[in-house]
Amino acid sequence: MELNHDIIDTPPRDSASVVMLRDSADGLQVLLMRRHTDSAVLGGAYVFPGGKVDAADSAPEMLALLDRPMAELHARVAEPALTPEQAAAFYVAAARExxxxxxxxxxxxxxxxxxxxxxxxxxxxxxxxxFAALLAEHGARLDTDALAPWVRWITPRRPSVMNKRFDTRFFLAAVPPAQEARHDDFEVTEARWLTPRQALQQYRAHEIDMAPPQIVSLLHLMQYRDVAHAMADARSRTPPLIEPQPADTAETRVLCYPGDEAHSVPARALPEPVPTRVVWRNKRFEPPQGFGPYLD
Incomplete structure (x- = not known):
């Protein structure tokens, strides 16, 4: 994955992503999916399922199939600048993607x-x-209760790995009971259930590729004992906003997050010991002290 140094002036595109979790004998696992190498966005990288919010996600016929009032979903997202319809559309986009x-x-x-x-x-x-027609055919409503707003990431104007900007709301969700993941083999060519530690070990070993939001999210997920712990934490607080800010040195690229001494927001967005910055080293983004303190 090559670095991109271009300044992008276009507004970020609204998108939604689902961090799917399950419990296993090895501990909490997360679903990572490899994007097709020809994809214009993070081609070849392992990501959480997700994509752009479409106009149909806020269509009246779709919003009529929510299991909760839009005002309640708006409150959960906790973004006053959004309308209830816009907030609800993020839930729809997350479930659809x-x-x-x-x-x-x-x-x-x-x-x-x-x-x-x-x-x-x-x-x-x-x-x-x-999506609305398929739900109506089954007499089903969208299970927004299964989706817990977790964190919001906005791609910086000088992005780290791609030339497009996104304003992404990440949701935590347990894998639905009795269902098995089946990737589409078009946009996504592989799916792996891994513990956060396993995923970061594979990334450190250059076995898989990931972008900073996934790397930092996995370090965050390492703090949870199981799915219930993760979901309870997400539902107990307002989703933090993370807008990475560059703080490059003469030697390397550095991305800082809220709470870092070089970031404009002094308060931490993510709990300790999640790092407040990552550095580009050996063709990998990693915490300043490396992955050793987290993985070894």
């Missing part, structure tokens, strides 16, 4: 029924059928 890329449906219907139809429904969604 999860279905398209991972084949997992977050719907308010019996778990067995969803599992029975999830593969066929997601294939139809990938083929271009309306």
């Amino acid at each position: 999860a279905a398209e890329e991972s084949g997992l449906l977050y719907l308010q219907v019996g778990a067995a029924e969803i599992a029975e139809h999830s593969a066929a429904t997601c294939e139809r969604l990938r083929a271009g059928e309306s």
Whole structure:
């Protein structure tokens, strides 16, 4: 993954991402999906399922299928500048992208029924059928209760790894019961369930590629014992805003986050011991002291 040094003046595009979790014998695991190498956004990198918010995500027929009032979802997102419709659209986009890329449906219907139809429904969604029409066909509502707003990342004007900007709301979600992830093999070519430690070890060993939001998010996820702990934490606080700011040295590229001495926001956005900066070293972004204190 090569660094990009261009200044981008265009506003960031609204997007949503789902950090899918499950418990395992090895501990908390997260779903990482490898984007197609030809993708214009993070091609070849391992990411969380997600994508841009579409106009259809806030269409009246889609918003009518939410399991909660839009005002309640607006309060959960905790962004006064958004309208309730805009806040609700992030939930829809997160669930839709999860279905398209991972084949997992977050719907308010019996778990067995969803599992029975999830593969066929997601294939139809990938083929271009309306998400709202597919939900209505099953008599289902979107399970927004399963999606917990976790953190908001805004790509800096001088982005670290790509030439597009996004304003992404990350949601935590447990993998739906009785369903199995099935990547689309188009936008996404591989899916891996890994503990945060395993994912970072593979990244350090140059076995997989990732961008800073995923790296820092995995360091954050290492602080959770299990899915219940992660979900409870996300639901107990306002999602923090992270706008990385560069603080390059003569030797390397540095990205700083709130709470760092070089960042304009003095208060930490993420809990300790998550680092407040990452540095570009050996063709990898890593904490200033390396991954050793976290992984060894």
